Amino acid sequence: MLKPRPTATREQIRLDGLWRFSVGDAFDTGTVLEAAVPASYNDLFTDPAIRDHVGWAWYRRTVRVPRGWAGERILVRVEAATHHGRVYAGDTLVAEHVGGYTPFDADITDLVTAGESFVLTIGVNNELTETTIPPGTITVDQAGRKRQQYQHDFYNYAGLHRSVWLHSVPQLHITDVDVLTALDGTINYSTLTSAPVNVDVRILDQDGAVVATGADGIAKIDDPILWQPGAGYLYTLEASIDGHDVYGQPFGVRTVEVRGTDFLINGEPFYFTGFGKHEDTPVRGKGHDDAYLVHDFQLLDWVGANSFRTSHYPYAEEVLDFADRHGIVVIDETAAVGLNLAIVSGLTGAPPRPTFSPETFGDDTRAAHAQAITELIARDKNHPSVVMWSLTNEPASNEDGAREYFEPLVKLARTLDPTRPLTYSAVMFATAANDRIADLFDVLSINRYYGWYVATGDLATAEQYLEGDLRGWLQRFGKPIMMSEYGADTQAGLHSVWDTPWTEEYQAAFLAMHHRVFDRIDGFVGEHVWNFADFQTSHGIHRVDGNKKGVFTRDRRPKAAAQELRRRWRSLGNRKPA
Template sequence: MLVMRESRTRDCRILNGMWRFYPDLDHTAEAEEIWRDALPGSQQCAVPASVNDLFTDPRIRHHVGLYFYERMVLVPGTWDQSVILRCGSATHEARVWVNGQEVGDHRGGYLPVEVDITDHVTPGEVFRLTIAVDNRLYQDSIPPGEVVQQDDGTWRQDYRHDFFNYAGLHRSVALWSRPRTYLHDVTITTSYSGSTGVVSWSADFSEAPASIQIKVLDHRDVSVIAESEGSSGQVEIPHVRLWTPGIGGLYDLEISAYDEAGQLLDCHREPFGVREVAVEGMQFLINGEPFYFTGFGMHEDHETLGKGHSDAHMLQDFELLSWIGANSLRTSHYPYSDEFMDYCDEHGIVVIDETAAVGLNWAIAGGIVGDEVGATFTPGHVDDKTQATHKDHIAELIQRDKNRPSVVMWSIANEPDTAVPEAREYFAPLVEWTRSLDATRPVGFTNVMFAPAGVDTVSDLFDVLMLNRYYGWYAHIADLKKAQEVLREELEKWQDMLHKPIIMTEYGADTVAGLHSVHNVPFSEEFQVAYLKAYEEVFDAVPAVIGEQMWNFADFQTKFGIARIDGNRKGAFTRDRRPKAAATHLRQRWTTR
């Protein structure tokens, strides 16, 4: 689905703010069908935001099940078009009612929920909007999980990913007007030769219009660069401004549809950039030039907000990325908000776009804290149902982000169990599926350290090797000399085996801000810097390494446990974005490359 954008034919009403709120703590809401009338009580909740950190009641923070949101909404009297409800995300499943009547649902917590409610509302009148958010994860979810009923009758959510299972309406909720005949989708591809850019498009409408007009506009001043017509075709851009890392460089493809009388039916502007991405040997090329990734795996995670989107917090993060010299990031471990991706497109930030397929590894959780043994790829764990959900998630992600120049690669999973033969049967069809949906970008996944070179069974299927390694922390802790030896040995083995580019997508050590030691004691800021330096010496010695994305940009909240005290502390910045010594070190390295 296209990102909704205002135009001559489309209008928007943002519904963010304080909503009536009802957590279904006793799990009776469905039996009582509480959505048929106004929600009981007077509790409220902010939208967008995660539920978990807002309330003092621990039952709400740790609730497993449904949370209900409700508000009254006025449909503008001037809207004589279709009325669409769109929510940027609802984690992990949403059901929507209008005046007590169910109108739609969506499963998958990190991609948009979009429901056509035209037949259920009237322009100029108010309706009652109810949204139920379900935070439960099951075996066939992406990410997967298991709901366990405890002896006292309460539910416990088990999951194998190493970040907190925040829930709620995490991104903006909006009411949109859309023409009855509308642009359903458009695919834009680009190339260039010398100073001439070539833009190709294929547009899909809900109904075929009489005519379609195409304009290429300068994104900065909306001047017309080129014109054409038709649902598909291509045009040239003379003296093209290439989309360039660190700079950006956007155009808009304006698509206007008309009826037989020449009346405008729909108009949509889709931003795009002219650039080419390729993998050649052990190089990753953007516009024909070798690109070296510097940056982080990140999380949508802030105090109070949890995973709720905030433009102000987002801007602060991007300013810190610029300050430290990062040119790229991975959306670990799920798709990020439209607003976040728009900023990357605008400012030339290179993105590895990742699905929410994290935790597909039954022996571990984020590499360290699993307590269950058993095979991963077996019925009831990761099986055909999981694979079908995974396939749908890949399709939704590509449909949303395929036109974004910032996205240079798809990452279809994080740290799955690829040390077993069954992994190949699971992943081979998904790699083929991803390439069938988008042949213009490389495909990868991030490989866990328990599936090293010679053990992993799937990496030859992918275009780029992305490695998460914690030698010197989870293995050979504090022995940085040994960590260097093991890391270099493995990287050189991968290099000899596959002759493909390698990006270190995770490496790091938990660090308590303000803890100092002259002896490089683990958890101290000095040890974190020494750890980074040890890894960097190896990166610089192995030609196949074409990127370093430290784990993590900032400390973030996780499940509590003996290995996690108030979250994961591997950040270069604290959770409230204060720099550790590692940030200064990375700034010096990355801004002088």
């Protein structure tokens, strides 16, 4: 699904702003509430019944179609409706989509008239079940209120988290573009159209000059400027249908490869430094915000990070566009977090249940997971910043049924994109000895919390545990290994001269211990600290106003650990210490 872009044949109107808003089974025509788009609705209002609402919420506004759009196809693009969206033009349902972090279009051509107005209503349902990605369960309390439980450790914000667009395309139009590059400048491309027709292709450089033309799915750029970490040079593939449509797809010339225990970008070893992040800010929740986008990337540059993981869902496409332009490397992850019922048992004391079974996460869950993978790759396949797909975070990969669940999904991802390596983030319970799926993937991404949840406050013991654990994975699988999560909750402003958990000094010492271990291990290719910034979570006695593992506070103030990372990462660049 092509992102709406302004061209000579296509126009867009961004419908961000204040919409009428209500919660319930249908839109309340008497509502006086207004909600911001994009934003989560949970933190906008003081009414706890809205913040804790489980079920449908509704957004409505009147939209005028430009009179110049007569004869065009007219669509509404919803970039994210978390987690289930419905679009109505007037009283007519025109589109429905399940999956809260990928976009969908609603074709309203036959229901609206150019130059006239219509009422646009978008419903959003935040319910998670054992057949959604991410999963969850719904219960009903004694008062008859729905309650949502889920396995992931971040708040289940809901709403229209990204922009809504009204956009036009010609009747005969380009529907998809796929670009593959080689270091010698050879461009292999393919296009899809709404009807069989010839498509002309030319390649433009960043100044708009034509540097190549395409024929039979191939174009060649002489002496290409490569997209590299820290230097995000972009070309544009301009596809056109003579007299009907033109669409420009940005791309970068770069290659990605796993060779032995090395991760290579453009044939050169690359060492990941950065974070797991979240789309999470005060008041706006998971709503995309360009100001935070710019500031967060400034902080990545300040601390010396070269990459991040989109934990634990696809981020707004504006984030990837920004990473493309600025040379930041991205591990792109699906919303498959929480496929691990052992965590639920550990936190609640409930009897353990098998994670993968017809009664828990079975065929229907895997089908939803397959849809999430398909939509992620379809949306993000042309972003040069995306160098690896992460198919899931902390699944029960040590349990019976894990291989049967994941093997078809790995095959699907490789079919959809054979050019990028695959990974997943392994949970603490999954060890080199009992993991069932690591051999299916290209890079081993390990989440570990030695010194926090294990050997709390004892960094000497934690160092021994960590090194033995990582060496076990390398010995058994012989693949590149990176740390996709390591961190310690830290209350900004809390200090101690001893190794005292929750203090800023302990967080810095915790990270320094990990880095000593990383530097001793061959085949180690990267370190992503958990987390970039503090973020909101669900209620729990183990959380005080959210997760405090951020190196920055939720409002982006640095803790002492940020200076520790800055000293290390700015000296590393993109290479591991010799």
